Amino acid sequence: MWKKTKGFLFHLFPHHFVSRFTFWLTRLETPLKNPAIRLFIRTFDVDMSESEYQSAESYITFNKFFTRKLIAGARPIDSHANSIACPADGRISQIAKYLDGQAIQAKGQNFSMLQLLGGENKYGTLCKSGHFATIYLSPKNYHRVHMPFDGELVEMIYVPGRLFSVAPYSVEIIKGLYSRNERIVSIFKTKIGYMAVVMVGAVNVAAIEMAWEGLVTPPHGKNIARKTYSNVKLKKGDELGIFNMGSTVVIAFEANKLEWHSNLQTQQVVQMGQTLGEAII
Structure with a gap:
């Protein structure tokens, strides 16, 4: 019963509106993004040792942090042709x-x-x-x-x-x-x-x-x-x-x-x- 209720609520949720707000919010250039990034790292246990830049201050926006690149060699690609x-x-x-x-x-x-x-x-x-x-x-x-x-x-x-x-x-x-x-x-x-x-x-x-x-x-x-x-x-x-x-x-x-x-x-x-x-x- 609870699964059906959750499914119904998902259909009512304003997904696109919330996502547009997220798009705007995560691209703000504000000092507030630094504590937000640090909180995110702690909450989700993000491994920053693999990241190209490891401090919150290195990212101009929250989105730049979220889409961060990794250091060279962090993800070796199997070289076998097939x-x-x-x-x-x-x-x-x-x-x-x-x-x-x-x-x-x-x-x-x-x-x-x-x-x-x-x-x-x-x-x-x-x-x-x-x-x-x-x-x-x-x-x-x-x-x-x-x-x-x-x-x-x-x-x-x-x-x-x-x-x-x-x-x-x-x-x-x-x-x-x-x-x-x-x-x-x-x-x-x-x-x-x-x-x-x-x-x-x-x-x-x-x-x-x-x-x-x-x-x-x-x-x-x-x-x-x-x-x-x-x-x-x-x-x-x-x-x-x-x-x-x-x-x-x-x-x-x-x-x-x-x-x-x-x-x-x-x-x-x-x-x-x-x-x-x-x-x-």
Whole structure:
């Protein structure tokens, strides 16, 4: 009963208004950001030893702190040509195969891969069957997203939607959460077929930036927007995008193109660059 009540309250919450306020607040250049940053570090046990700058005073705004870079070498990228790298720091929500266009969101909950990717079935088997992994970024994590595999950008798709929380409790109770939230879908052509990297927005995710486009959202649109690209090539480990406040990344590959490592489990802590699986060449 309580889960249903929470689900109902989530639908009433003014997600976009709160996120717009967060966007404004976290970009204020004010001395008050210093105690705010220090409180955040203590509350969420943020490891600043890996950060390029380690003091609150080094960041001109709270958002600059939240989107901080790491020191060189903090996240080694598996150099094996066929390895699939983790795109972000966080926890594995799910890592599995998917069939009939339905991927696991949580126990008893699925989401539509076709809807997640913007509603057009034109990239091989991506919308029907394949391999996917979902990584949840908590507030303490490094919030830059990197390429899991070498690829050439084909299309970027902005999909408008809600901004429900993507915390584990929300994932368990909100049906089709990932395919309902605002998101940026990036489709790449790789040597093993098409690959999708989806950056899913959430409440307080005030903005999403992409390496080749800059700030994509806000503004929060009302219609799906597609943009095709040529000659935008990224290597495994290259920075792909930035969450301005945290959220979730979904990566997907076509069917029978890779094998996930069998020792990976849901809720396992992972770091950007570590190996999730191996491509089948």
